[in-house]
Amino acid sequence: MKYAVIYYSQTGNTKKLAENIYSALPDTDKTIINADNLSDIPIADVYFIGFLVQRLSCNARIYDILRKIDNAKILLFATCGLNPNPHYKRHIQKKAEMGINESCYCYGFYLCQGAADDKFKRMIYNELPDSAEMLNDVFTKGDTHPDDTDLTGISDFTELIISSYEE
Numbered sequence: 219m220k221y222a223v224i225y226y227s228q229t230g231n232t233k234k235l236a237e238n239i240y241s242a243l244p245d246t247d248k249t250i251i252n253a254d255n256l257s258d259i260p261i262a263d264v265y266f267i268g269f270l271v272q273r274l275s276c277n278a279r280i281y282d283i284l285r286k287i288d289n290a291k292i293l294l295f296a297t298c299g300l301n302p303n304p305h306y307k308r309h310i311q312k313k314a315e316m317g318i319n320e321s322c323y324c325y326g327f328y329l330c331q332g333a334a335d336d337k338f339k340r341m342i343y344n345e346l347p348d349s350a351e352m353l354n355d356v357f358t359k360g361d362t363h364p365d366d367t368d369l370t371g372i373s374d375f376t377e378l379i380i381s382s383y384e385e
Contacts, residue, residue: 219246222260225268226253226280231297231332232268234364235372239266239295242376253279264291266376270332271298275313284317292318293379294327295372297364299334299342301356328375330368331360 221243225236233252240250249260253269265287269276276284276296284292294314300306311327318324334342339357343350364372 219244219264220260220262221246221248221264221266222262223248223250223266223268224253224256224259224283225250225266225295226270226277227268227297228270229333229335231364232270232295234369235295235297235328235330236266236268238369238372239268239376242373242380244380253283256283259283259286262290264293264379266293266295268295268297269314271296271310271329274310276317280314281317284314284322285319287319287322289321292322292324293375294324295375296327296329297332298329299332299338299357299360301359302329302331326375326379328372330371331363333361333363 223236223240223243225232227233227236236250240248251260267280267284269280294311296310296314298306298310307327307329310329314327315324334357342353346353
């Protein structure tokens with residue numbers, strides 16, 4: 219089985235998840251690539267595609283990659299600056315899945331909070347000025363993520379997916 223981990227990370231949060239996925243994969247044919255450095259999509263059976271959440275989905279670069287992958291299993295993973303409740307997670311997953319080539323299938327989505335950059339924080343504070351206290355709590359919590367629980371979670375997610383393919 220060939221694996222490819224492709225990620226886009228602006229602040230390093232998604233890169234941490236990508237590296238944990240890569241480490242959890244069997245020592246067979248595997249590769250890890252930052253989407254910014256990707257010229258050709260590697261051939262793989264399973265793709266782990268990661269991104270930071272922007273405007274409730276992935277960015278155009280990741281959508282472009284998802285459209286170009288043919289006949290493969292895809293697993294999505296992401297980090298977001300806000301608290302990833304189940305409703306928010308489903309919404310992001312559905313929007314990202316819209317970019318997947320119809321010859322592929324999305325087998326799962328892992329989402330965790332990540333530290334938000336200052337530009338994002340200012341934008342959210344401006345959009346929700348009456349929620350400053352709640353946002354302070356969310357961003358303070360986010361500054362510690364991805365944490366050990368998140369990294370263990372993405373490793374467990376990867377191992378679960380791999381074991382289901384091997385059965």
